[in-house]
Amino acid sequence: MRKKISLLLIGLLCMTAVTGCSMSDDASANTEQDHVIRIGYQKNGPLIILKSLGTLEERLDSLGYTVEWKEFQAGPALVEALNAGSIDFGRTGNSPVIFAQAAGTPFVIVAAGKSKFAGSGILVPKDSDIKTVADLKNKTVSFAKGSSSHYLIAKALENSSLQYTDITPAFLTPGDARIAFEQGDVDAMVVWDPYTASTELFSNASLLVNGEGITTDRDFFITNDQFAENHADLIDVVMEEIKNSSDWSNNNHEELVAMLAPILNIEEEAIKKAVERRIYGVDPISEEIIQEQQEIADTFYRLNIIPKKINVADVMQEQSK
Incomplete structure (x- = not known):
């Protein structure tokens, strides 16, 4: 009997030790995870510049944090990753956040990028008989579904007294x-x-119209609700470094082109044209920006592109001036 009791006590002690080690390992893993910020980015966006410069890592290392970068091909996938909890922070265009809000995704928009309307537009072949947006009636038009281009074409058609149904969309x-x-x-x-x-430079294309008067085509910096609540200080640091990298981009076009061309696998001449017609930077959420986004949401709802009417201010952190 004593032998059985002794064996039982030894067994319990071993189980306690194993459990203790497991809890210790879990606690260690949780602590490590608490000191990592996971950032979703796309190759064509301001966060790839921040990532390439490496300044955020230096800044966060001094605070005891590391950065985990996760690449996405498109904004909708990035927002879904935010919803699933696999990233904490990211950047996307003006339309994916509308679709995400309409789908009930919990997130917060913490800041906006500068308008980049000059580089967004509708392209046609140089020898095309399409001379105005009105000439797109009964034509096949390609654009990425749920993207900023989705709104640009919808609004451009509306401004030209055409219906969205007057074109044949090719979602590409x-x-x-x-x-x-x-x-x-x-x-x-x-x-x-x-x-x-x-496409303008190397595919015999003409820019029919750019986004001027149609869309500001801003970037938006987003985070999930929980991260926004628990790590406002970290978000401030990230946004400061995005502003710094934007300033660098605006003042170092030659170096920026050399950085982006191999990453995007696009001709340097095209990159140069693109960076010279935009201004990198960050704008705080204002009433004007909220109204811009509300117009996008209302347009998509009116065209039955999103299933319900939304109030974009619900997910936007307006900042005092």
């Missing part, structure tokens, strides 16, 4: 759209820089 990524455009499978394509610039 910029790369696939370029191929379809060059092969004559679509009559026009709607896209953003540097794809706009590359």
Whole structure:
């Protein structure tokens, strides 16, 4: 009996030790995770510049944090990752956040990028009989579904007294759209820089209209609700470094072109054209920006592109002046 009791006590002690080690390992893992900020980025965006410069890592290292970068091909996928909890912070265009809010995704918009309307537009072949937006009636037009280009074409048609149903949409990524455009499978394509610039320069294309008077085509910096609540100080640090990297970009075009060309695998001439017609930077959320976004949401709802009416101010952190 004593032997059995002794064996039982030894067994319990071993189980306690194993459990203790497991809890210790879990606690260690949780502590490590608490000191990592996971950032979602796209190759064509201000966060790739920040990542390439490496300044955020230096800043956060002094605070005891590390950065984990996760690349996404498109804004909708990035927002979904935010919803799933696999990233804490990211940047996307003006339309993916509208679709995400309409789908009930919990997130907060903490800041906006500068307008980049000059590099977003509708492209047609140089020898096309399409001379105005009104000429797009009954034509096939390519654009990425749920992207900033989705809104640009919808609003451009509306401004020209056409219906969204007056065109045949071809939902294509910029790369696939370029191929379809060059092969004559679509009559026009709607896209953003540097794809706009590359198509203008190397695919015998003309810019029918850019975004002026149609859309500001801003970037938006987003985070999930919980991270915004628990790590406002970290978000401030990230935004400060985004501003710093934007200033660097505006003042170092030659170095910026050399940085981006191999990352994007796009001609340096196209990158140069793209960076020279935009200003990098960050704007605080203002009533004007809220109104811009509300117009996008209302347009998509009116066209039955999103399922319900939304109030964009619900996810935007307006900052005092």
